[in-house]
Amino acid sequence: MTRRRGFTLIELLVVIAIIGILIGLLLPAVQKIRETAARMQCTNNLKQIGLALHNYHDTNKGFPPGYIDGNNNPNLTPDNDVGPGWGWAALLLPYIEQQNVYNQINFSVTVGMGSNAAISQYTLKIYLCPSDPYQMPFPVYDSSFSTPITTLARGNYVGCNGWEECFNGAGGNPQGGSGTDGLAGIYGQGGVGLFWRNSKTTFASVTDGLSNTIVVGERSGNHSPSTWTGAVPGGRCPAWMATQPPAINVPPPGPAYDNADWGEAFILAHTNATHLPSADYPIFDPDTFYSMHTPRGANFLFGDGSVHFLGSSINPQVYQALGTISGGEISNDW
Numbered sequence: 001m002t003r004r005r006g007f008t009l010i011e012l013l014v015v016i017a018i019i020g021i022l023i024g025l026l027l028p029a030v031q032k033i034r035e036t037a038a039r040m041q042c043t044n045n046l047k048q049i050g051l052a053l054h055n056y057h058d059t060n061k062g063f064p065p066g067y068i069d070g071n072n073n074p075n076l077t078p079d080n081d082v083g084p085g086w087g088w089a090a091l092l093l094p095y096i097e098q099q100n101v102y103n104q105i106n107f108s109v110t111v112g113m114g115s116n117a118a119i120s121q122y123t124l125k126i127y128l129c130p131s132d133p134y135q136m137p138f139p140v141y142d143s144s145f146s147t148p149i150t151t152l153a154r155g156n157y158v159g160c161n162g163w164e165e166c167f168n169g170a171g172g173n174p175q176g177g178s179g180t181d182g183l184a185g186i187y188g189q190g191g192v193g194l195f196w197r198n199s200k201t202t203f204a205s206v207t208d209g210l211s212n213t214i215v216v217g218e219r220s221g222n223h224s225p226s227t228w229t230g231a232v233p234g235g236r237c238p239a240w241m242a243t244q245p246p247a248i249n250v251p252p253p254g255p256a257y258d259n260a261d262w263g264e265a266f267i268l269a270h271t272n273a274t275h276l277p278s279a280d281y282p283i284f285d286p287d288t289f290y291s292m293h294t295p296r297g298a299n300f301l302f303g304d305g306s307v308h309f310l311g312s313s314i315n316p317q318v319y320q321a322l323g324t325i326s327g328g329e330i331s332n333d334w
Contacts, residue, residue: 035131035293035294037130038129038130038131038293039131039293039299039309041129041130042129042130042131042156042218042291042293042299043299043307043309045126045127045128045129045157046157046216046299046300046301046307047301047305047307048096048126049089049092049096049126049157049216049301050215050216050301050302050305050306050307051095051305052092052095052096053092053095053215053216053305054305055095056091056092056095057202057203061202062200062201062202063088063194063195063199063200063201063202063215064088064091064092065087065088065091065195065196065197065198065199065200066087066088066159066161066170066172066195066196066197066198066199066264066267066268067085067086067087067088067197067198067230067231067264067267067268068084068085068086068087068107068198068230069081069082069083069084069085069197069198069231069233070082070083070084071197072198073171074171074172074173074197075171075173076171077167077168077170077171077262078166078167078170078197078231078262078263078264079167079262081197081231081233081234081262081263081264082233083110083111083113083232083233084107084108084109084110084111084230085110085111085230085231085232085233085263086105086107086111086229086230087111087159087227087228087229087230087231087266087267088159088195088267089127089155089157089159089228089229089267090102090105090228090229090230093105096126098124098126101119101122101124104119105119110232110233111150111152111229111230111231111232112140112149112150112151112152112229112232113150117150117151120150120151120152120153120229121137121151121152121153122153123135123137123153123154124153124155124228127154127155127156127157127228128154128155128156129156129157129218129220129291129292129299131220131291131292131293132156132220132221132222132291132292133221133292134154134220134221134222134225134248134249135154135221136154137151137152137153137154138151138152138154138221138225138227138249139151139251140152140232140235140236140263140266141235141236141252141257142234142235142236143234143236145236145252145253145257149232149234149235150232150235152225152227152229152232152266153227153228153229154221154225154226154227154228155226155227155228155229155267156218156219156220156221156226156291157216157217157218157219157226157228157301158216158217158218158219158226158266158267158268158269158289159193159194159195159215159216159267159268159269160193160194160195160213160214160215160216160217160268160269160270160271160323161192161193161195161196161264161268161269161270161287161323162191162192162193162196162270162271162323162324162325163191163193163270163271163272163273163320163321163323163324164191164270164272165270165272165285165287166261166264166265166268166269166270166287167261167262167264167265167287169191169192169193169196169268169270170196170197170264170268171196171197172192172196172197172198172199173192191324191327192324192325192326193214193215193270193271193323193324193325194206194213194214194215194303194325195215195268196268197231197264201325203303205325205326206303206325206326207325207326207328208321208324208325208326208327208328208329209303210302210303210304211302211303211304211306212302212303212321212322213302213303213322213323213324213325214271214300214301214302214303214322214323215301215302215303216300216301217269217277217289217298217299217300217301218277218289218290218291218293218298218299218300219269219288219289219290219291220290220291220292221248222240222241222246222248222290222292223239223240223241223246223283223286223288223290224237224238224239224240224241224265224286224287224290225237225238225266225286226265226266226267227266227267228267229266229267230263230266230267231262231263231264231266231267231268232263232266233263234262234263235262235263235266236257236260236261236262236263237260237261237262237263237265237266237286237287238252238256238257238259238260238286239255239256239259239260239261239283239284239285239286240256241280241281241282241283241284241290242255242256242258242259242282242283242284243255243256243282244282246282259284259285259286260286261285261286261287264287265286265287268287269287269288269289270287270288270323271289271319271320271322271323272288272320272323273316273317273319273320274316275288275289276312276313276314276316276319277289277290277291277296277297277298277300277310277311277312277314277319278290278291278293278296278297278298278312279296279312293309295311295312296311296312297309297310297311297312297314298310300322303325308334310322310334314334315333315334318333318334319334322334
């Protein structure tokens with residue numbers, strides 16, 4: 001009789017254990033490679049946005065406004081906005097080979113409303129970071145927090161409004177003034193960024209130097225929702241990380257909505273020294289820069305078209321200075 005030689009149970013278990021160990025050793029390397037590829041794609045997205053911004057400037061003799069609104073008083077905060085609210089990323093569409101999408105937008109009608117309801121949910125890959133799994137359209141609530149007033153497509157890239165919180169900085173008044181925010185004179189100290197409500201900044205406006213000025217940065221969906229479309233007047237932007245642990249996409253009410261900002265926060269962010277990129281948890285301000293990249297930090301587009309990854313350990317005062325266009329700071333330690 002011929003005896004067949006097979007695996008014993010112990011040998012089989014040993015083989016399975018060895019395979020498990022090998023997978024455990026390889027998995028971190030695979031994840032690292034995937035994250036590196038995602039960061040490269042994110043960087044490329046921002047470079048394309050930078051090129052589009054320069055082409056827009058060449059054509060229109062200035063950068064696009066942070067968002068378009070009938071609230072023309074630079075001293076009034078975004079709770080006074082009336083729409084239509086279309087933002088800088090929507091105005092860039094013809095410059096990123098999305099003319100067909102641009103042609104479907106009625107820019108006289110509010111973001112996400114009426115004839116713009118369907119197009120406002122259209123996903124654009126160039127405006128999404130592949131490291132962020134939260135890429136589906138999201139509902140926007142008003143202050144009643146009862147029924148969504150619209151639904152918007154996501155976008156992971158938001159414009160830099162300066163170093164002051166966007167609720168106070170949305171008007172972009174560089175002279176300060178006697179506005180209702182109680183921060184008269186703050187922008188005379190150089191706190192303003194490239195984008196604000198109805199802005200039209202130019203290369204000449206950026207006296208700090210294009211290579212030392214952040215114009216666009218990342219916002220991940222685990223922190224707060226953002227969009228390529230614009231600022232919904234009366235809409236509220238929740239801060240998911242105001243909860244422990246973060247409660248993503250949970251309907252209101254709740255801590256995320258208790259700390260909600262207004263519509264400007266969907267498309268703008270600030271570089272305050274107290275809110276470094278991807279550094280705070282819990283954080284109660286939705287209008288900051290955040291990403292899901294490792295190590296901790298985020299990708300940023302600068303005015304000269306270059307893209308840099310700024311880590312959470314960046315010098316706070318340097319980070320704050322990089323968000324302004326005319327603060328007069330000298331900041332190259334980043």
